[in-house]
Amino acid sequence: MDKYRAVIDMGSNSVRLVIYYEAAEGASYEVDNIKNTIRLNTFLNERNEIVEQGIAEVIRVLTQYRQLCEARAVSSVTGVATATVRKARNKEGFLRRIREVTGFSFRVLSGEEEAYYGYLAVVNSMCVTEGFTIDIGGASSELVRVSDRRLIESHSFPFGAVTLTRQFFQGEIPTMEELVALEKYITAQFTSYTWLRGKELPIVGMGGTVRNLAKIHQKMMRYPFASLHHYEMKKYQVDAVFHHLKDLSPMQMQGVEGLSKERADIVIAGIVIIKALLSYIGSERFIVSNKGLRDGVYMESRLKAKSGALVKDVIEEGIRALMIHYKVNVLHAQHVDYLCCTLFEQLATEGLHRYGTEERLLLSIAARLHDIGRTINLGEWQQHTFYLMVHVLLPGLTHKQRLLAALIASYKGSKRMQQLAASYESMITEGEQQMVEQLGALLLIGRALDRTESQQVSEVMLMRTSDAIMMHCRGNIDGRSLEAKTLEEHKKKFKKQFGFPLQIEWMKP
């Protein structure tokens, strides 16, 4: 049964509701995502109690979320609360009031739990085996050391974008002294944690500060790929955004493309945390995760009934889910994958290309997803496949991998490929274009070999002769089959890409 599940994340800066659609099998995806920047942290009084006005605000917002959940017939809502509630002396009464009025129950996460859920979201949606994660919140920041995909160290630091702004900045534009003092303070906090030292590993960031940083940078660069998740920035690029912002007045901040109005006043302090961490760790790579705490909470609730909270193979699981969601004929797709990858390896043996496991992975992804565009329209389905592969989240892949796999999957010929690639020119090298052409042609051959989608061709063997490539196809079909007819249409492209004519021999099993 299809259903909807929701997570509410009561943070120190904002309260956010995410509603996920969840198919019985296959993909789950967000259908709604809404936040209210309440700044709960600012409703703590000097005795660390959430004051009445803050409680009223939260209840008001949650009442609206309740309406949304009911409208979508959400079957389960998981509420989690973080740093501010953790700190609040009146948290029990506060949460009881909320439960009584809105019906929502909240679990107060410890710093360690908060770190864990962020980590979980990252390792289940990216291929990160070694590195760090940081989740920058309003009043706390969670750091995790990931090794072999496991969480081996973690700590929740009691500062975030809201609290640091209030603590360190007096005026509307931070002074140089304030900025220096802030960075010094943050760095000092790191020193007790030896596991943060001297590792040149990538840092994966989460949270609103991180997303805004990436959006601003994408706008600055006119980045053509419409995706935040897995966006990668170098250290000097983080610095560039920081320098772009640090002297702006609040008015000027409002005009910064990519920056959310509600975050304009606290984004600088958030970015200083990232700068300090990159420097302290000595890392050059900062990778943005669009999945965070709430997704980790969701994944756990979804996966725990199964084999544990960790997805075994992020890319494979993502492909499987998409194949089901887009009604792909899975046996056909897998057989095309098998045929293509066999040809790929035999061509390598014959010295006709020098590609390795990376390109083989792209071919395999393309082979299995090439049909997804058919749900949009059978006319021009290749273009629709391209559109979907570029815009649907394919977890575990970098933007470049998604783009290249999409171009291979939708390959019809050089001209069409160049049209599709045109908007992404800055992301692809000439060598990569050539690779797409070659693997695209190979996929056309593989698809032709299973045109009846019924796995008639059980085996292919390539052999290079002096002036041609012989392809022996074993199966219950012959030169008059639909497979053979379709192959004919693509032989020219093969020759163009690999330099030799393709000759086909049909062999009985």
Next chain:
Amino acid sequence: MDKYRAVIDMGSNSVRLVIYYEAAEGASYEVDNIKNTIRLNTFLNERNEIVEQGIAEVIRVLTQYRQLCEARAVSSVTGVATATVRKARNKEGFLRRIREVTGFSFRVLSGEEEAYYGYLAVVNSMCVTEGFTIDIGGASSELVRVSDRRLIESHSFPFGAVTLTRQFFQGEIPTMEELVALEKYITAQFTSYTWLRGKELPIVGMGGTVRNLAKIHQKMMRYPFASLHHYEMKKYQVDAVFHHLKDLSPMQMQGVEGLSKERADIVIAGIVIIKALLSYIGSERFIVSNKGLRDGVYMESRLKAKSGALVKDVIEEGIRALMIHYKVNVLHAQHVDYLCCTLFEQLATEGLHRYGTEERLLLSIAARLHDIGRTINLGEWQQHTFYLMVHVLLPGLTHKQRLLAALIASYKGSKRMQQLAASYESMITEGEQQMVEQLGALLLIGRALDRTESQQVSEVMLMRTSDAIMMHCRGNIDGRSLEAKTLEEHKKKFKKQFGFPLQIEWMKP
């Protein structure tokens, strides 16, 4: 239960298999569509028997189609045969052999039935109430007079693109005399049918000739909209394509963009049929239908269990199916539709626009489909909604209607709209762009009024004061609701589009 259904159309030119995916509720769409140009008509001997070689060809092709159907677990296959089999003296033995070897049963359609199924496909996928349909096959052409969506006259003419080519053209390039003789012959056939006379009504065309004619013209015009169904051509444009093709050698024909290689030799004769009919009827408008005989057969098998073969309201049924397919919250979508259309009418009463039922329809379509892009990705979902509305078949709508509704549905602001519209510049006037901006802004207001998707606002009333538009909203919410907050974000756009600031008053029910 979701399932697959197939139709095999054994025509005189080609044998085609179409596999349809069919959801228990909601949309059905083609997942595969494959043809073999056997030219069955050429396998008739002088005694009008299909010769052994022709039988073998058909069986070979159908065996492959059997594999495809099994691979897709197709639950029912409907086979129909047309003119050549109808004429064949040995049809019974022929069809028995086919049934024994391939398991497929075929029903031989009478000329009237053939005409009916083409008609059915058209009136169930287009808003055609008065006009003609013509289905040009290889050995017959079916003409129907449609009035009030009913078939009131029909006839199957015993000539088609294949038979006329063989009968009238000697060499590879038809001579002027041959072309004149052909058109004269066709026109003479029409004269016995008085219902064809002097009606300045549109003609809807089906079949390979028609699709190729349209594709060639779209390429000539660099038409930006990727859809054949509902493509409209003027009489002079049909003539232009004819003149473009008539003197080309077979070699040159192979280079014509949009023309299928397998149809190059018979397309001229097919186009002459269209020319003759347009002249004879005195019609200026030729509309292309991408749905034809096989779709009519499919629709009948799908719909007959229900209320009859005729879809009551083509546009409404199309919207309903898409809402279900793309998991739209239907109550929300319908409420946004209600709110938007109420505002639309009240603004008209206040003299703030002069739009009529056509624009109201576009707004209503946009209101109900605006959320469909969320299944692709919640990030940038408006862009995905636009992509889907432009590329998914929305039956009953012209290309311009689809494009305008898509722009309204995905409206976020002027700049984004212009980016999306850029590739379709030649299809939209400045006045239409302005209309999109106004109705787009209205949809933003309507969506905001149901931001919690729970129909809190039961009623809206607009009143124009001397310097503002007052909007009274009746419902169980107030100025601190999510609805109010979201409205705030769009008030500026309303003012920009309608010239007056929007003031909101919340009223209890």
